[in-house]
Amino acid sequence: MFKRALLHIGFEKTGSTSVQVFLTDNIARLRALGYFVPRSLVxxxxxCNHTRLVAYALADHKLDDDLRLHHGVTNAAQLAAFRETTTANLAEEAAAATGCGFMLLSNEHLSSRVTEAAELANLQALLATVCEQVTIFVYLRNQADLLQSAYNEAIKVGFHNIDLIPDFANKATGGWVERRYFEYGSTLALWAETFGQENIMVRLFEPDGLLFGDVVQDLLFRIHVDPSRFTAFPRANEGLDASAQHFLKQLNGSLAHLAANDAARIRERVIDILMQERRGTGRKLTASDAAAFVAQFEDENESVRRRWFPDRPTLFRTRDDIAAEVDPPCDDSFRIMTLLLEALL
Incomplete structure (x- = not known):
């Protein structure tokens, strides 16, 4: 039985992939320090993205979730068997993890998909089989920054008929992202009800809010692991520049008639090439649009500030670095096409 589970839940687009790359690369070294990273849940x-936690916790009727489908769960019988196997495999791993006092886990979809009290109760029950206590670690990002990063990710996975600023009521162009994705106060309140506010460690994903400006080192410090014991801190899942985004968005539209697997294969190859030459922060909101978007969540942010950051005047710092462009024309298309052809031929 571990003293405590240390559970990192995102939010999405706050460096979670970098955390998981680090865990994957350092699983043995962390275990030597007394921190066990289970393999049965990845x-x-x-x-080391513990996707089985989400597949286990989701409500019984959510059989169409892609993480459940990924783990072969498509009906009630398979779900029951999956939960039984997951519990047994985790117990077996935990029993063999002698000398470890802590279990370290990470999955960003826990914060975005596990949205009901009963689902959190499922998660809590699973962790209680091997841990005495649970501490939740969560990172919050200014909603305007989160939106820009999520837009980049949406294009990288195949969306094309979408707007940077979503109309949450319009499923055709705004349905690529849900409003609750940005509602930090409601999400954290639900987690606090289940695990206790004292066990929810909230950090701000901002340059001045992270140790050494790095989420991996910040998380290590928060769980009482000295970052200086390690030398490499990966930065994964970086974005494309605005012109490359625009090009890929148009390509996604052209690939829409293909079978999903064929389109994905082509898109992944193109992204690999673009990431070699065209990394960047992508499209930017204007200052006024960014402020208007964040203002929609003022009450949510204020509830977080009051509970976890009472000494701050506002949850997030005032933004003064938003670009003054919304959708730059793709005047770089010829160079991007040349780059792709040179790489493919």
Whole structure:
């Protein structure tokens, strides 16, 4: 039985992939320090993103969730068997983790998909089989920054008929992201009800809010691991520049008639090439649009500030670095096409 589970839940687009790359690369070294990273809960490829936690916790009727489908769960019988196997495998791993006082886990979809009290109760029950206590670690990002990063990710996975600023009521162009994705106060309140506010460690994903400006080192410090024991701190899942985004968005539209697997294969190859030459922060909101978007969540942010950051005047710092462009024309298309052809031929 571990003294405590240390559970990192995102939010999405706050460096979670970098955390998981670090866990994957350092699983043995962390275990030597007394921090056990379970393999039975990760993806089949061994990457330390504990997706089985989400598949286990979701309500019984959510059988169409892609993480459940990924783990072969499509009906009630398979779900029951999956939960039984997950519990047994975790117990077996925990029993063999002698000398470890802590279990370290990470999955960003816990904050965005596990949205009901009963689902959190499922998660809590699973962790209680091997841990005495649970501490939740969560990172929050200014909603305007989160939106820009999420837009980049949406294009990288195939969306094309979408707007940077979503109309949450319009499923055709705004349905690529849900409003609750940005509602930090409601999400954290639900987690606090289940695990206790004293066990929810909230950090701000801002340059001045992270140790050394790095989420991996910040998380290590928060769990009482000295970051200086390690030398490499990865930065994964970086974005494309605005012109490359625009190009890929148009390509996604052209690939829409293909079978999903064929389109994904082509898109992934193109992204690999673009990421070699066209990394960047992507499209930017204007200052006024950014302020208007964040203002929609003023009450949510204020509830977080009052509970976890009472000494701050506002939850997030005032933004003064928003670009003055919304959708720059893709005047770089010819150079991007040349780059792709040179790489492919």
């Amino acid at each position: 993806r089949e490829d061994g990457f």
